[in-house]
Amino acid sequence: RKEVEQDPGPFNVPEGATVAFNCTYSNSASQSFFWYRQDCRKEPKLLMSVYSSGNEDGRFTAQLNRASQYISLLIRDSKLSDSATYLCVVSWGKLQFGAGTQVVVTP
C-alpha cells in the first residue's frame, strides 16, 4: 500500500458545481497535512494547511479524519481557473506527496 494515496481522476466538474475528493495516508503518526495545487508545467503551490478541526478558505474546505486516516478537499462553486492537479501532502517528520487528483472544470 502506498503511504499517501489519491484518486488520480480526472474529476470533470461543470462550472459552478461542487467537487470533493479524498487523500488517504497509512502512517497514524502523521502530524501535518496540506493541500497543494499544481497547474500544468508549473510548480506546486500551497493551497491550504489542514487543521484537526477542519478549515475553510473561501470556496475551499479541508477536513481531517484521523480515525479513518484521510483528508479531504471540497471546492464549492467551481471556477474554470480551479482546473489543476491537487496534491495532498502528509508529514510524520518525513514528507510524502500524493500523486495528485486532476480536476477539470468545464464551461
Next chain:
Amino acid sequence: DTAVSQTPKYLVTQMGNDKSIKCEQNLGHDTMYWYKQDSKKFLKIMFSYNNKELIINETVPNRFSPKSPDKAHLNLHINSLELGDSAVYFCASSASGTMREQYFGPGTRLTVT
C-alpha cells in the same frame, strides 16, 4: 520579488555529462529541499537540508550530490547523467523542519539525450 528561484529553467544535455542546478530562496527559511517529478507526475523528495545540514537523503543514486553553501542556497550536482534522469527538478524551502508549508521554485526541466 522571486521567493524561490532556480537556474537554469531548461537543461538539455547528453548522457554521461555532469551538470548542476542552482537554487536560492529569499524567504529566510532554514530548510530547503530537492524534489524530482517524473513523466508520471509523481513528486518525490530527494534531499532536505536544515541550516546547511543534510537531514533527509532518500534512496537516490550517489551520482546526485547536493551542496548547501549557506542556508539560502541549495545546489544539486549530477554526475554521469543517464536517460532516466530526465525529469523536472523542483527546489523548495520551508521554515524550520519538515512539518511546515513549503514554497517551490519554478522547476528545472532536465532532458538527457
